[in-house]
Amino acid sequence: MGVPGKLIFAVACLFLADRFYCGEILVFPEDGSHWVNMMVILKQLHSNGHTLTVVRSARSLYIQERSSFYTSITINPSQMEDIGSGLFDALLIRSLELRTMSPLWRFIEQQKDITAILKTFHGVAHQMICTILEDTLLINRLHSAKFDMMLTDPAFPAGVLLANYLHLPLVYNVRWLNAGDAHMAIAPSPPSYVPTYNSLFHDRMGFIERAENLLRYLVIRFQENFVILPIYSNLLARYFPSDFDLLSMQQSADIWLLRVDFAFEFPRPTMPNIIYIGGFQCQPPQPLPADLESFMQSSGEHGVVVMSLGVMVAALPMEITEIIADAFAQIPQKVVWRYMGERPSTLGNNTLLVDWLPQNDLLGHPKTHAFVSHGGTNGIYEAIYHGVPVVGLPLMFDQFDNIHRLETRGAARLVEVATLTSEGFKEALLDILQNPSYRQSIQKLSRLHKDQPISPLNNAIFWIEYVIRNKGAGHLRSQAIGLPWYSxxxxxxxxxxxxxxxxxxxxxxxxxxxxxxxxxxxxxxx
Structure with missing residues (x-):
């Protein structure tokens, strides 16, 4: 065999070796913004040659039944509570009401609301997994498919339960678990310096802050054990051995792909099977559509402000929308605003309303000077990646913590939506636009975020394929997960x-x- 023949043979062997590790992956995602970032991983897995099967609800808002990069299994629970945009609108109104209360009363009311929300969402997850396990034909089909592993977002544990029932190696694309952040479930999280969910604390707390943080930590543990676990108790007794419990099953995942980067988060203890992939969805900007590019260029030296409130909130209440539109109309910058609803009467000629915008590409555009955001994790990491300072309008869930983290690093201004005024919003905008320290701070975060030996997305794909190649990664799991608390x-x-x-x-x-x-x-x- 000549040199060209040997070269062709070597290349063919490498190709076949790579294909050998391509696997059959069962995917159990969460809907909404969680699906937006899960799709990024799935598309990359598909391009690497893996076969993907996605379990979805018939009432899914964003997970399509037909796709070019996966096949789907659609579940139709007969008694599942409908969770649509109407629920998120109600949660938004309630969140604005809470923000006007005193801190103590707000805390009490928040915990009542969180308990109700947990019951609703976990009730949906419970009904979903019950429908699957009761379908004998579907279970036999899943068994016979011989999947190599499951990839799931365990914010709610239907995917976790199914993976354990099918005895599949398990990889998480995760940020939240049960009633708090996923770190709490797998790694030591001392409340003396690890801020709890929605505390708005940093990692240097005084006595009073540590006391409140400990209280929040205990409340989260209470909600986990006395609100969430009872929802699944009958299901566990019916379908799993007596020594199986939900918390142990959740902790037994082989790899935790955690949507966190310590350029943004506060340092804390970790574990060998936690892989940090914060910002994995961020990409260099692609060219904009011609009409949008023309609008960006028309901004001249003043540049553009981009505003988006994520996929689940189409618009704020009209009185707040009017205030924001009025403030936008008073600044020299052009504005691109993702907005669906009645056109505000105070809208200025400098503001373009769009039903959808290519957020990553807009934030990476050289004309973009500021980002008005609700503080969702995806948008925050895109702002960090592209080095765009943020005016934060947090609305609910972890958005307050996200904006607070950016603010403590000098890269954002938090504006309280519930008490918003046109003058106050305009002042925050002009501060972000005219004070160079904000851009310098977020560009420093951007440099730290990008200074990695491997991109977060490629790191995620490597560890998913690692689990396929090695049929799990049990050697990376700490034995602490099997110990009772007293041990x-x-x-x-x-x-x-x-x-x-x-x-x-x-x-x-x-x-x-x-x-x-x-x-x-x-x-x-x-």
């Missing part, structure tokens, strides 16, 4: 040593007393 904190050892010390002291005391008693002279009887 984890060495309470049993502490009690043993305490008992041993007590026994030694008691024995010594008894021995001394006996010796003293025997050595003392007896009284003579007269």
């Amino acid at each position: 984890y904190y060495c309470m049993d050892i502490f009690v043993f040593f305490l008992a041993l010390a007590f026994t030694i002291v008691w024995t010594a005391f008894t021995f001394c007393r006996l010796i003293c008693f025997r050595g003392s002279p007896k009284k003579k009887v007269e």
Whole structure:
């Protein structure tokens, strides 16, 4: 065989070796913005030659039944509560109401609302997995498909339960789990310096802040054990062995692809099977459509402000929308605003309303000078990636924490939506646009975020394929997940040593007393 023949043979062997590791992947995603970033991973897996099967609900808002890069299994739970845009609109109105309350009363009302939300969303997940497990034909089909692994977003545990039922290696694309952030479930998270969900604290807390943070931590644990776990208790008793429990199944995932980057988050303990992929959905900007590019160029030296409130909130209440439109009309910049709803009467000629915008490409455009955002994780990382300072209008969930993290690093201004005024919003906009420190701060974050040996997306794909090649990654899982709490904190050892010390002291005391008693002279009887 000549040199060209050997070269062709070598290339063919490399190609076949690469194809050998292509797997059958079962995907159980979450809807909404979670699906937006899951699609990025799925498209890359598909381009690498993997076969993808996506489990979706018939009532899904964004997960399409037909796709060019996956096949789908559609589940139609008969009694599942409908979760649509109407629910998120109601949550938005309630969140604005809470923001006007005193801190103590807001905390109490928030926990009541969170408990109700957890019951609703976990009730939907419970009905989804029950429908799947009750369908014998579907279960047999899933077994016979011989999937190599499952990829799921475990914000709600239907995918986790199905993976454990099918005995599949499990990889998470994860940020939130149960009632808090996923880190709490897998790695030590001391509340003395790890801020809890929605606390708005940083990692340097004073006594009062640490006390409140501990209280929030205990509340999260309470909600997990007494609100969430009872929802699944009957299902576990019916379909799983008696020694299976939900928390252990959640902790047993082989790889946790965590949507976190420590250029943005606060440092904290970690585990070998946690892979940080924060900002994996970010890409260099692509050319804009001709009409949008023309609008961007028409901004001249002043540049453009981009505004988007994510995929789940089409528009704010009209009185707030009018305030924002009025403030936009008073600045020299052009504005591209993703907005669906009635046109505000205060809208200026400098503002373009669009039903959809290519957010990543707009943020990467050299004419973009500021980003008005609700603080969703996807948008925040895109702002960091492209180095665009942020005016934050957090509305609900983790958005307050996200904007707070950027603000503590000097890269954002948080504006309270519930008490918004045109003058206040305009002042925040002009501060972000005219004060160079904001752009310098976020460009520093951008440099830190990009200074990695491998891109977050490629890192995610490597570890998914790692699990396929090695049929799991159990060697990376800490044995702490199997320990009861008293063993984890060495309470049993502490009690043993305490008992041993007590026994030694008691024995010594008894021995001394006996010796003293025997050595003392007896009284003579007269």
